[in-house]
Amino acid sequence: MDFGFLTLPILAFVSLFSFAVISEDTEVIITEFSVPSSIEATGYTSDVVTNRIGGAYQLITHKARTAKSQRPFGQSNQQTFVKSLVKRYNTEELVNAAREDLGMISFTIGGSIIVASDGTWLVRVNVRRPERPTEVRFLSGSPDKPEELFFRVGLEVTEAVDPYVVASYHYETALDVGSDDFSKTRTAILRAYPRVAQKNHHWLHNLWGLTLLREGRPSESIEEFKKALQIKNDFPLSIHNWGLALIEMEQYEEAIRKFRNVISIDKEGHRTIRALSQWAYAETLLDRTGRSEILFKKALSIDPTDALLHYIWGKAYEYRGQLEAAAEQYRLATLYDPTRTTYSDDLKRVAGYSSETMPTLH
Structure with missing residues (x-):
């Protein structure tokens, strides 16, 4: 019925x-x-x-x-x-x-x-x-x-x-405060494995890979993303995160191929804006500034309030030495997601603010 x-x-x-x-x-x-x-x-x-x-x-x-x-x-x-x-x-x-x-x-x-x-x-x-x-x-x-x-x-x-949600919660709250301690995330993932159906283990492998990536172990993280893709070969999160690991390994062209792959299979558009942002950042690292700006603006047209987009764009401007433009993007990132201290910390660092002189964001 x-x-x-x-x-x-x-x-x-x-x-x-x-x-x-x-x-x-x-x-x-x-x-x-x-x-x-x-x-x-x-x-x-x-x-x-x-x-x-x-x-x-x-x-x-x-x-x-x-x-x-x-x-x-x-x-x-x-x-x-x-x-x-x-x-x-x-x-x-x-x-x-x-x-x-x-x-x-x-x-x-x-x-x-x-x-x-x-x-x-x-x-x-x-x-x-x-x-x-x-x-x-x-x-x-x-x-x-x-x-x-x-x-x-x-x-x-x-x-x-859903034990995966607890693991994701610990991972995200560690990111919120700028911590590099993911011990609670790892413990929660290990507790989740026997409780999550085997067919859904790609979520756990993906999160374990992200944890390794945050700990500065990109090669090991890729192995986890591969395990996730063995379970679900079109899982866009693991393809995207594999691209992030390749950026950390300075394999920028290979990373771009991953982000383009994400966009091609992301039929509902949930990951496209993030993939475009990271693709644009990789283009910056390859000194292809014009291409980078086109991609950032394309991502902006999808959702101008996406905090991570603005943060990555800020990183690109900072890499190019355009500190005022970087500060503006970090300001927008902080405005749209004030829970991420990394965003506000980078704003303070680039703009020269202290906790006392940090302006009210609007």
Whole structure:
């Protein structure tokens, strides 16, 4: 049965009565976490706790910057109302058909908190999927740091739903702060391998390769990108990242061929702007400035707010010694993605700003 345009409105209706985050292939419903009266007295009621955990899950999946898009719906926490309304209005068939129509994997997350004899808060997390036994996870934390505990619960929920997203989250947050410590990323990838289907291991090989590349090991990273492409031979991320490794190895013509390959297979255009930007940067390194500018402007026409485009363009101007133009591009990169300290750090370095003299960006 195909409900067509009704599919998303039906799921949106369901999510009015729970905390729901819906991606392209996953529906996560976070239901009530029961809380004892002693914890509720501190202000952390069941509703508050459930929303904190749901919010953490949503933040983590957003910061992971994966290829999956999210559609968050609703933030009430009374899943029991959903069940009664579904039965009352005979929409159970509609909801299940909507999920099937989208090919979604559905997760229902719930749990409880108790206070141990030493005052520690113990959290039980129940992860349910259709036709599978409930997976139970336990965490503990200090009552003095409840927000930290709820964020860790959010990480556990994310790992239960998609362990790759946790690895990507750790990788991206390391980049955000300009860190070269990817130990959490590596640990998360290793934890993900047995939980991710073999047919999807190209994502893990690709991320491992990126980690190696960030650590200054481009030759080793290429081997991981090759492994990813053995699983999915038209995987544009690994072709693109192979090109990045070749730039690090100063094999610019070979890198350009990779970026052109990405553009040729990127039918939906998700990677084209990044491939054009890196291709333009490689042209700069080959001292083909005119060609480089044409490619940067072509990328700009696709999305003038892409922060990485402006950052790479800034690197190209800096390579050419055009520091004012570089500073302007770094300014735009920082404006469009203020979470990446690398962008603002390079702006300060090139423009001569200090933390005190850094202007307000607009």
